[in-house]
Every structure is written in C-alpha cells, then in structure tokens.
Amino acid sequence: MEVADTWARRARGMLFRRRLPSALLLTPCNSVHGAGMTTSLDVALVDSDRTVVRTLVLRPWRLTRPRRDVVAVLEAPEGSFSSWGLAVGDTVHVSNEEPHDEP
Secondary structure (H helix, E strand, C coil), rough: CCEEECCCCCHHHHCCCCCCCEEEEECCCCCCEEECCCCCCCEEEEEEEEEEEEEEEEECECCCCCCCCCCCCECCCCCHHHCHHHCCEEEECCCCCCCCCCC
C-alpha cells in the first residue's frame, strides 16, 4: 500500500500512473474526485479509528462529498475490495508501503 500523506502526493493520487498501486491511502483526506481518471476505483472512506464508514466505486470524473467523520480515503483498482473482502466496519491497517511511482 502506498501512503499519500503530503499535499503533493494527495493531489496526484492515482493520476498519471504507469501502473496503479495495489492501494493508496490518502491522509488527511475526507473526499476524493475522479477528474482526469480513465478507470474506476474502489474507494473506502475511513474514520479516525481507521474504520471503514462507507465504500463505493468512483467512476471517472465523479466525486465524493466531504464528510466530517472521515479522516482518510483508501483507493484501489476497481474490484480490489471485493477480492479482499473489505466492507463497512472493517479496520484499515497499513502493513507495507510500496515505493512511490514517480512520473
């Protein structure tokens, strides 16, 4: 999992990647957008306890509404959450960090 914990890394998100990371945790963050994306993403909204409070599929050029209870957003290629079994109520753990894909 890659962690985007600076303004620049959060602003880039999943944009302009040669290869998408298995997952990207944006923190702090309470909403995301798909502007400029060409593929859909699985998105999990995460609270301060790292508990998933909502999941959705973010289509290109769509966005999520900001939520006060959300402090981080987990993004992954569409279908990842289903294969991982990730659902509302689960806890997000950062176990290993992938190297950052520089343009």
